[in-house]
Structure formats: structure tokens, C-alpha cells
Amino acid sequence: MRKPCCEKQDTNKGAWSKQEDQKLVEYIQTHGEGCWRTLPQAAGLLRCGKSCRLRWINYLRPDLKRGNFAEDEEDLIIKLHALLGNRWSLIAGRLPGRTDNEVKNYWNSHLRRKLVKMGIDPNNHRLSHNHHRLPNAGTASGSATTSASRSHASHPPEKIQGENDQALSDAGSCLEAENHRAMVDLNLDLSITIPSPQTAAIVDEEERRQNEYTISRELEFAPSSTLLLFM
DNA sequence: AAGGAAAACAACCGCAACGAC
């Protein structure tokens, strides 16, 4: 039986105090990021390691860029979401100074609504049925509509199988055809190397990982501006 | 000014991946 990550009875929960923040920052500045499990005790914090890690990554790290998202950041998030789905850490990785939690929250509170207003289904980045042609859709935040309207990318190609098994099983086989089509669309819109649609439908776990790697690599090396050009 | 609703933000939880042994 695995031990829980922290002893529940002796840990603080909820908002962090200034003193706690200070202890954590000082400890990490002195010792660096190390074993999160042992860090709280070493730093004299009554927190579980997970909580410390989250606090550091999301709020205390010196390289964080706080404040409002710029328009180009918004744009990039939308486009990356269309490509990657809810993989916030990957998306955040393309936005210097932003954390996955921040991006996720911003998506849920701002961008999701924004897309809905534009007549775009934020789940799949396609035009909603009741907005077959929205005069200005796609102007406000760039050309998200372009790919969004044609792709079914909330389940990005490389995660069609596996990660979304439950959703897929619910949707049934017709969705596979839909996803299948999305892959073709992605190829058209995003210029991303994806295995042929024929193999995609039956891609196994290993191939899926491989695809994921391919896309990750492309994102890793493609400058943001290049991505913008594609979308 | 007060109260309720909505939005925004912060943090927790559970699970999966990964590495060490």
C-alpha cells in the first residue's frame, strides 16, 4: 500500500501565508529544487510536498510573468489548444513565464467564453451549428476560425486513442470517423507531420507516443511566429 | 448600500508516467 504524499493530520491547507512563502523561497534559493517530499520538513513548513511544489511553480518562481495575457499570448493559447487539446503544460511551455495552471484558468475563464461568443465550440474549435457563418468570426483573435472551423482538435490526433477512451467509447465509432477527418484537416491547416489517416485509426499505444513526440518536437523547435503563420 | 450572481484566482485531489531498486 502506497503511503500518501503527506501526513494529513500535520499539514496546513488553504491559502499560503507570507511567512510560508518566504520560507519556501529562501529554502529553494539556498538548496535548489530538490526532493519535494522531504522539502517541507527541511524548510520548516507544515505543508505537503505537492503543495510546496505547486506554490513554487505557480506563484513563487522568479521567472514568472504575472498579469494580464497579451493578445498574442491569447492567440497562441487558442491555436495551441486547437492543436494539443487540454495539455496545459505543453501549451504553457510555449508561453515563457506562464504556468499550466495559469493558462488553464485563463482558458476556462476567458478564452472558452470568447470562442463561444465567436460561435466556435471551444471543445473542438469548430464553428457551432447555430453559427454557420458568423460575419466577423476569426477577426478578433486572429484566424483561429480557420483551423477551428474545420478541425476537431479538442481531441488532437495523437491522443485520439487512449487518453480519451472514455469520451470515445461514449461517442461511438462515428466519432472515429470524425477524428479521422480532423487529422486530414490538421495536415492541411497546420502543416504538421501526422501519420496517414489509414494508420491513425488503428494506431497503438507506441505509435501514439511516437506521434506525440513528433508534435512536441515540432512545437519545441518551431518559433511561435511560425506557428502563427500556419493558423 | 446591500445582496446575489458571475467571474477570476488559488489550491487540492487523484491518477499516470517515470525512474530507481
Added chain:
DNA sequence: CGTCGTTGCGGTTGTTTTCCT
């Protein structure tokens, strides 16, 4: 090669703030 411990991720919930009536 299997098991275990740790870390990281994504979903979700709780709290605070802002807006509206």
C-alpha cells in the same frame, strides 16, 4: 521484470473579487 516512491499533469473545487440589480 515487477514493485514502489516521487513527480508532474489535468480536472475540479473552494474562495475571493467584481459586477449588476
